[in-house]
Amino acid sequence: MITQDWLTDAVLYIYALSLLFFVSDAASGNRKAKKAGTGLLVFVWILQGAFLLSFLIERFSVPQLTTKDYLFFVSWMLVSVSFVLNRLIRAELLVLLVNVVGFAVLALNLIQRPKHTAALEPWEVARRLLIMHVSLITLSFALLTIMALLGAMYLFLHRKLKTKKWTHVMRNMPSLEWIDRYAFRLGAIGVPLLLLSLSTGTAALILDHDPGKLFDGRVVLSFMAGLVYIFYLLRKMGAKDDGKRLAIWNLLGYALLVVGFFIGSSSSFHQVV
Template sequence: MVTQSWIYDAIIYIYALSLLFYFSDFVGANQRAKRMGTGLLLFVWVLQTVYFFFEFKTLHVFTDFETLFFFSWVLVTVSLVISRFFRIELLVFFVNLVGFSILALNFFSDNNVSTALEGWEIADELLFIHISLAIGSYAAFTISAILSGMYLFLHSQLKDKKWSRTIWRIPSLDKIGKYTYISVASGMPLLMLAFSLGTVWIVLKGEYQLLFDPKVLNSLFILLLYAYHLILKLSLKASDYRLAQWNLFAFALVMVNFFILNRFSNFHGWFWM
């Protein structure tokens, strides 16, 4: 059973890493990231295919597990075809985000699998991955907020022609804007994956009322805020000054989620709350 659990973990982690590379290519037109994402996604397809033929050896009516597994495999296959022949990276990303969520729901609902860690249930492992991804996204958003604060400070100093030793130790406005964008673009897919796994956890527990939990709803709102940040940057060509202001506003909601809504949430709270 542990071996089976490790196979599940390998597919989930590699799948998640592939999505991060695909998102990086979408927001930055990074061909190297696209090649990495495609290679990892192809590896996921190979693992799924091998697992499928070794585990499902007889022809019979598919169980729910097998049906969802096959559906996820089809989505990966179709997305690879889209990536190869149509080159619509955003479509590939969202198709695989759905496929990733279905695969996670399928794997972590399998009661026949035990975790490698003693005393853990399979749902506990899912929640651990969810929290790890969420913390990673919060770290990226924190860095982006600090950079946005630096941008606004440097912008005001230069505008008022206030020269000091401090401003010489701060990167240029262009570099700060670039680093801020990279941080937001890194945090976004992490939060999307965390949100999808959190939703899977709610479904597995059967506690559907948690979908309307204030922390869950605010997390969705945060996703929309940062998605609009990328739209401002990529499509509307907003100035870095406006992006910095918007970024600090979005980060304020992250802090509300982290420090305030934890006290009222029934989803899960941090251990010191």
């Protein structure tokens, strides 16, 4: 057993098996493999939803948010979004990449079983603001993760087309125009959510009479990421940059977010100890 718990092990194994079916479909166009992978993924989504519901019930009366809860919700949301993508558009490789990221988040979360906590402030107003902050940042992070995957796909496909090196994987990828368009649409939703989350978090710190935490490394990097994303949206709307440069700005903003998330050891805001 991986996690010393048969139910969480089952989720990981079924999730991994579903990814193998999706890889088979992406590599050889096996429709039956895609259907099997989708069916297994639905089962994983249901189990994750049950876990998440139990977490929410357990935390409902306790003003405390664990890193495990947050990452679990991100993984569940990525699986949910992959269903929408799989239903509405033909982008098998993007669906596969989204689920690979979701599996990695879930696996690291369950295997490591972090006990780190991020205590919410006890005052009612500040606590509600922080709950709103966490909800918004979680949703925006999921959308911006998919946006970053599209950016990486754009750079990969652009390089292959420029060097005229055609591969079988490229058959399952949408066009550069499609990738660029949908990356912008995700950014148009995810970036405002990120900015709203930052504003609510800032308001909570001000109510705490501790504005000094605004200079915390995690907060600074998050605001820097927000500025990069705003720059990306403005350059895209003004048609100032080509798709390749926009994809680089996209990935730079996401890299700042990820670095900010993992600097918990030196961060005092939502500190992970």
